[in-house]
Amino acid sequence: MKKAPHLSAVLIAVFGALLATTLFVIYASRFEQKYIHSVAQLDFHEVLKGQVLQRLAFKQDDLLVMYASSEAVLIPSDYQAYKYFRNYPTDFMVFTVANKGTSMLSMAQDLAALGPDMRGKKFVVSFAPATVTMGPGGAMNADNYNPNFSELHALELAFSSQLSWETKGLAATRMLDYPDTLVERPLLKFTLQALSSGSALDKLKYYLAWPLAKLQIAIISVQDHYAVWDFIRHQSTEKLKVTRAERAIDWNADIAKAEAEQKKRSDGNEYGVDNDRWKRGEELMENLPPPGSMDERFKKNVPLALEWRDMDILLRIVKELDGHPLMLGRPMNVKLWEALGYSEETQNLYYQILHQVADPYGYPIVDFHQHGRDQYFSADMASHSSPKGWMYINEILDAFYHNRLK
């Protein structure tokens, strides 16, 4: 050693870098803990592909984490859960992990990445019929899946020690259907192929890749801490301020207020669709098919939707990680779909399959089926929630958090 100054210097420099990284992670973790409730009231999609915030949110007793897709974020309103509960009126706030175009498969990976942090925790999985009823093949297409893909989530799923080989294999097989996400990720691609195949040789290959993958996860996790720290420190003091103001909610009054707002927002058509989203509906209305003429198409396509398979994968993951989710759906916009040639009876097939897939897991499901004919629940054909829809959702979230869900 005395004759090798380069070796000594390299060892000291590497040790110093590791020490500095560790100290930064400790500092960042404290910083994140301090501001997690502030982040809950912000749009934090800039750091959505990480895992730091989700994990931390799960550890807060007064945050109810809700995983969702565009039904929760595409149409802004003051009634969105993260705004409505902003001041902790009933002692909790909703922490919304959502982005437009998020599929069940993306959510499954995000949830798998939580690992043991999910054990025994309540959370919400929000979804709408649109992917099943309108997506190509009943799944999110690559244009939406790819931008939401997170290497960290995928690696955490693939190398989770809590998940069974079978569940990881099912998820891997579906993840391989989106090859563009794996082009510059040879380790992940190799692992997913091994998981999907499941042969003895592939299992051996998988375990050989384990140390390298764990190192990769550790590196991305440090980057995640940096991204979150950087995101928070660029927010204004005003935005980070958390105010708590307990109040009794008059649900009926707020629902009536929200309905009045939606009536105003959709006064240009008879289907309750937001005026600024009606253009597409107007085009469809120009050439209406006879009533019920699209039923066969719906009956043929909806049962085959890949999103059902992905929902099953998600539920398997949750079961194996011992989470306690509420499956929170949205209703079909019955009147509008009827006008487009799909009878109500046929539309009900969506709910039947939903329950066939989800019921066996025994988690509470709220599908809002009874609101299908309430034209002001959804703001468009794809069941993106309107202010009134949000109010019903908020009521359910409140009941779920306080263990009052019937």
Next chain:
Amino acid sequence: MKSLMRFTITASNSYWGKVVLLTAYYFAILVVLILMYGKGNFEPAEFIYQGY
């Protein structure tokens, strides 16, 4: 600059001086590498609306 050169030459004459200088050198390389390649991207790419 001259005094820095003189300091470097003097320091490199002893073993520990050399180690300190090399450590600073390697550490600087690590820092530059981290700055160049260390930042991850956790923001989803732009949403392409499917007309739902």
